[in-house]
Structures are given as C-alpha cells and as structure tokens.
Amino acid sequence: MKQQRRNYGQYCGLAGTLDIVGERWTLLIIRELLTGPCRYNELLANLPGIGTNLLADRLKFLTETGLVRQRRQEGAKIRLYELTEQGEGLREAVLALARWGLGVLSTPAAEDAVRPRWTMLAVEAMVDPSAAEVDEQYEFRVDGEVFHVTVRDGRVSVAHGKADGEPALTVHTDAVTFVEIGAGRLSPLEATLTKRLVMEGDGEAVLRCSRLLGLVG
The missing domain is CATH 3.30.1050.10 (SCP2 sterol-binding domain)
Known part of the structure; x- marks a missing residue:
C-alpha cells in the first residue's frame, strides 16, 4: 500500500510536483542519485542530519511513486538505489534550482557540510x-x-x-x-x-x- 501523504489539493502541475518532491530532504536525495546509483549507507553519509528512519521513509515513498528503484550491484549482494526514467526527468529542474541557488550562497559556516x-x-x-x-x-x-x-x-x-x-x-x-x-x-x-x-x-x-x-x- 502506498503511503498517504499530505498534498496541496490543487489541480496544477507545480502543485503536483511539490506533492511528490516538496517534502524536506526529498530533492537532496534526488540530487545524490542524479550523480549516479548509491548504496543506502552512501546516501546516509552524504546527507548528514537526515537520520536513517527518515531516509528509509523517503526512499520508500520515492520508490512507490516510481522515481526511484532498487537493483543488485553486479557480482554482489549490495542493493543500489537509482533513478528511474521518470526520476531522471527531474534533472533539468534540479539543475535550474542549483544554478539559481549558487547566486544566493553566502560564506559557508563552519558546520556546513560539503561533499x-x-x-x-x-x-x-x-x-x-x-x-x-x-x-x-x-x-x-x-x-x-x-x-x-x-x-x-x-x-x-x-x-x-x-x-x-x-x-x-x-x-x-x-x-x-x-x-x-x-x-x-x-x-x-x-x-x-x-x-x-x-x-x-x-x-x-x-x-x-x-x-x-x-x-x-
């Protein structure tokens, strides 16, 4: 059964997008997977502060909505998370947001993570x-x-x-x-x-x- 999530209740493309990727951490998970398939522990390490339960919850939701899938790493038992074709469709939108965001960055704080x-x-x-x-x-x-x-x-x-x-x-x-x-x-x-x-x-x-x-x- 798919998880029930809050939505904006608006018949609009942008609202429909935000219903799926608008929750905290979701776009950052997409960012990680846009650079290539990742193991669960890699995602956890590259998203400091998310917490393992929240990461598992977000990945489950993204899998149910068809943006993310799991596959076995070739020759190993390790599972990898990767974007589906639908998930890859977010690339240009994420790049546009990243491009815009570069213009508003200030001096990094000592506690700011960077990978x-x-x-x-x-x-x-x-x-x-x-x-x-x-x-x-x-x-x-x-x-x-x-x-x-x-x-x-x-x-x-x-x-x-x-x-x-x-x-x-x-x-x-x-x-x-x-x-x-x-x-x-x-x-x-x-x-x-x-x-x-x-x-x-x-x-x-x-x-x-x-x-x-x-x-x-």
Whole structure:
C-alpha cells in the first residue's frame, strides 16, 4: 500500500510536483542519485542530519511513486538505489534550482557540510552549451572525486571517472573552493594565486573551459 501523504489539493502541475518532491530532504536525495546509483549507507553519509528512519521513509515513498528503484550491484549482494526514467526527468529542474541557488550562497559556516560529489552536479548546472567551442575534455579532481566534462560536436556531457585519453585541462581543487568559485564569491584567478586551485593545461583550454562554465565573459 502506498503511503498517504499530505498534498496541496490543487489541480496544477507545480502543485503536483511539490506533492511528490516538496517534502524536506526529498530533492537532496534526488540530487545524490542524479550523480549516479548509491548504496543506502552512501546516501546516509552524504546527507548528514537526515537520520536513517527518515531516509528509509523517503526512499520508500520515492520508490512507490516510481522515481526511484532498487537493483543488485553486479557480482554482489549490495542493493543500489537509482533513478528511474521518470526520476531522471527531474534533472533539468534540479539543475535550474542549483544554478539559481549558487547566486544566493553566502560564506559557508563552519558546520556546513560539503561533499566533492556535489561539485559534479554544480559543474553540470554551470555549463553553457552555447559556449561549447572545441571538441575536447576537461578533467576535475576535487578532494579525491574525479569526473570529466566532454565537449563533442557542440554538445556537453559530464560523467564520473577520468577523461578518455589526455584531457586538454586538468583541474585540482577542493569542494569548498569550487562551490565558492561557482557562486562568484571567489575568482578563479584569486583561487589560483592562493593555490586553492591548480590548473594543468594550455591557456586557451583554460579560457575555453572558463567560458563553458560561465566564469568569464
């Protein structure tokens, strides 16, 4: 039996969306799964403060509503949670919210959590496809998390893992620095001069990547 939840009682697309994803923590669970399938304990670790009972409740509801499904990890007994096609349909909405949210971030408090995997979604939110110039890849290494951006035939994709072959640019930084740059609170130049950001690649690739992410005009 599906869980009975409060709803807005409004015949409206936005209200219908909020009936499903408007509860506290739900969109953050979606955020985690947009970066790839996760084990339950990974979700719990990357959502500090949620509590295991609440996480289980939210996952059960999202599974019942068809946004999330479980599958066995290949060659193991571990269960993974992943988004269904319907859940993936929230990607653009979540990216738009993340993009908007970067503009309202202030200085992080000491107790604010940050995870390197969140930077992958931040990059995806920052990408301006109209600035895709040259077919190449940029690799990001953020606190041990590795992902890459591929520009190919005017299209841009972001994926886990190392770039295929030699990337045109490799970026080394930490999660806090990257979010501060994305939020416009720290310039790439200042981050580079203070060695919070290290970029390996030719100057033209640096400029192309910066334009792609909206960091320069």
